[in-house]
Amino acid sequence: MWPPVVLVHGLRASRTMWRAQVESVERAGGVAVAVDLPGHGRRLEERFTLEESVATVSRAVDGLGGRALVVGLSLGGYVGIAHAARRPDQVVGLVAAGCSTQPRRLVLSGWDLAGRVIARLPDAGAGLNRFMVARTVPPAAVRDLEEGGYALGVTGDVMREMAQAAPVADLARIEAPVWLVNGRFDHFRGEERVFLRATRNGRLVVVPHATHLVNLVQPTRFSRVLLEVLDELGAAGGATAPEPDVATA
Numbered sequence: 001m002w003p004p005v006v007l008v009h010g011l012r013a014s015r016t017m018w019r020a021q022v023e024s025v026e027r028a029g030g031v032a033v034a035v036d037l038p039g040h041g042r043r044l045e046e047r048f049t050l051e052e053s054v055a056t057v058s059r060a061v062d063g064l065g066g067r068a069l070v071v072g073l074s075l076g077g078y079v080g081i082a083h084a085a086r087r088p089d090q091v092v093g094l095v096a097a098g099c100s101t102q103p104r105r106l107v108l109s110g111w112d113l114a115g116r117v118i119a120r121l122p123d124a125g126a127g128l129n130r131f132m133v134a135r136t137v138p139p140a141a142v143r144d145l146e147e148g149g150y151a152l153g154v155t156g157d158v159m160r161e162m163a164q165a166a167p168v169a170d171l172a173r174i175e176a177p178v179w180l181v182n183g184r185f186d187h188f189r190g191e192e193r194v195f196l197r198a199t200r201n202g203r204l205v206v207v208p209h210a211t212h213l214v215n216l217v218q219p220t221r222f223s224r225v226l227l228e229v230l231d232e233l234g235a236a237g238g239a240t241a242p243e244p245d246v247a248t249a
Contacts, residue, residue: 002234003092004064005032005226006057008076010098010213011158012129014041014148017141021071021215024223030230035060037079039154048157050082050164057083061090069233071095071226073215074188075158078103078165084178085170093233094174095226096167097181098212100192103162115155124152141216171198178202179229183210183217 005025007018015034025032035056039048046052057079061068069092072080077099084091101107118125129150133142171178178199182189184206196204207214207221215222 002030002230004068005030005230006060006064006068006070007032007034008053008057008070008072008079009034009037009040009148010074010076012040012151012154013145014151016041016144016148017073017213017216019144019147020140020219021223021226024227025230028227028230031064033060033064036148037076039157040151041148044149044151048154048161050079050161053079053161054083054086058087058090061087066090067092069093069095069230072097072099074098074212075162078162078167081167081170081174082165084176085173088173088175091174091176093177093179093229095179095181095229096195097214097222098183098186098188099167100180100182100186100195101188101190102168102194103165105163108159108163115159119153119155126150126152136211137213137216141213141219144216168195168198171195171202172200175200177233179205179225181205181207181214181222181225183207183212183214185210186212186214188212 007021009015009017015036018034022032022034036043037056038046038052057070067090070080070083077096080094081096084094118128133145180192180195182192192204196202205225207218210218
């Protein structure tokens with residue numbers, strides 16, 4: 001029997017970015033729920049904090065029976081790692097995608113500065129965001145992203161909070177199996193070997209022809225990885241971790 005799935009979105013996106021994966025899991029007979037983090041989607045008026053983001057995942061898992069496979073992309077991947085380290089009782093397995101770079105202060109400061117500059121544009125960066133999205137993901141993915149709206153003003157809060165994150169140290173604390181899933185051309189995969197070595201029971205999956213938004217750029221391949229993870233966890237009863245490995249989806 002498969003565990004339920006909780007999906008956690010990336011920066012400025014929302015739960016709707018996971019439409020293809022939710023549909024794939026449900027068609028296969030599983031249960032999947034995508035959440036909105038504070039400051040995003042239906043929670044746009046809230047301030048983003050890492051603590052409340054972890055609590056959001058915890059509440060979603062509780063709503064599905066208390067244990068789940070947690071899947072996060074980019075910001076959602078970092079949140080998923082933090083959650084798994086703090087609430088090991090809730091995590092059958094973790095898929096952390098597009099988050100294999102440590103959030104160093106210099107990089108975070110650069111992102112924060114860029115966000116401040118963009119926010120000063122007459123439309124607060126909405127046009128630039130649409131331009132970039134339209135040129136980096138397929139049309140169906142554009143529709144999925146737009147359905148939940150964009151959190152254009154959340155970057156500063158996220159960068160401040162991510163300065164507290166310690167994903168490599170957290171990965172070393174996680175006993176559940178961990179899958180690091182990165183697009184081959186993802187600019188966030190620079191330290192994936194460091195992240196993999198930090199895991200107790202992990203494997204790395206590299207998705208060909210994919211960039212950072214791997215589940216949107218290659219939705220079928222990413223969904224296949226997700227279903228294979230569920231098969232493995234189901235066959236093992238969620239208790240047996242995978243042998244460390246590197247694979248190509």
